Amino acid sequence: MTTPYKVIFPILAFLVLFNACQSGVADKGDEQDFTVQLQCQAISEDDALPQSAVYAIVNQNKVKLATISSCDSIPPASYEDYEIPANALAAAGGWWGGAGDYFYAIREDTVIAFYQGWADESQEDESFHYTRIGAFEDGMFNLQIPVRKEELVGTYALSREAGSYILFVGMKEDSLVAEYFQMDGILPPVNQLNILMSSLERKEAAHLVLNTTTLNFTSELGKGQFLLEKGGAAVVLQEEEVDGHPLRMEKILSKDYSIPVQ
Structure with a gap:
């Protein structure tokens, strides 16, 4: 006569083996292949x-x-x-x-x-x-x-019929420096900006003391911040206001870029 123990033992052995196989499949799945x-x-x-x-x-x-x-x-x-x-x-x-x-x-x-x-x-x-x-x-x-200062270098602008703003950001040794301009009316095409700048009087020159973690800076222009966004970069001057809001200028992407008019 078959005892209950003789029946139960093969079942238990099968369950232990099954669980071990299942565990092995999971472990193998965790080892992802990467290119x-x-x-x-x-x-x-x-x-x-x-x-x-x-x-x-x-x-x-x-x-x-x-x-x-x-x-x-x-x-x-x-x-x-x-x-x-x-x-x-x-x-x-x-x-x-x-x-x-x-x-x-x-x-x-x-x-x-x-x-x-x-x-x-x-x-x-x-x-x-x-x-x-x-x-x-x-x-x-x-x-x-961390953001490299060189990545922030470029021309930032806001073009408006009521008046436009330009900020040139460059490097002097290991520091960021900027030149700030204002003008009446909208900005010309980007490839004509250099000609325009020669006839404009610079409003302010500034050294930007940058926190590379937050991208906040202090300068002769007051406090500001660089913004890195999916569509590009921008700079905000907290103490310069346009229509009741801090002045925000978008980075010009290339010489073929058309500056939007607000």
């Missing part, structure tokens, strides 16, 4: 001031990491030269004008981590000063990238 690239794209090939964008691509997802002066892919055979881990998934960067910027992507547990480093011919050590700037996890990028 990772660091892509360089030239923005300006001007010999005096070259610029390239650095993009991180994970599978079909793409995000801009930075704008740097020189950028090329770094092959694995050269990783050691740049203090990049041998198991990095991709690397890119370049040297120009006495300084270099470098990036690499590496797998850390279940995420793809991104690191940014720099080197300068005047530095006293030989390090590339890498810091973690973000990761790709759960199908999305999570980046903590």
Whole structure:
């Protein structure tokens, strides 16, 4: 006669084996396959001031990491030269004008981590000063990238029939500087702004003391803030008012950009 124990034991063994198989499938599913690239794209090939964008691509997802002066892919055979881990998934960067910027992507547990480093011919050590700037996890990028002052350089404007405003932002050594103009009527096409500026009197020159985390600044123009948005960049001067609101000027994207009239 078959005892109850002889029947129950095979059932229990089957259940334990089934659960173990299920657990193994889940663990295998957690090990995602990633295709990772660091892509360089030239923005300006001007010999005096070259610029390239650095993009991180994970599978079909793409995000801009930075704008740097020189950028090329770094092959694995050269990783050691740049203090990049041998198991990095991709690397890119370049040297120009006495300084270099470098990036690499590496797998850390279940995420793809991104690191940014720099080197300068005047530095006293030989390090590339890498810091973690973000990761790709759960199908999305999570980046903590400090803004480079160079990315804020450009011309900002507000064009109105009742009067227009222009702010030129540039670099002097390692500081942001600005020139502020006002004029009657609407602004001309962008490619004619330089001609216009030669006939206008500058209202104010300013040194912008910038907090690179919040993008707030103080200056001879008072307090202000740079805004980085999906459609571009803007600057707000808190102590200059237009129609009862702080003056906001949009960054002009290119010489072919038509300044909207408000």
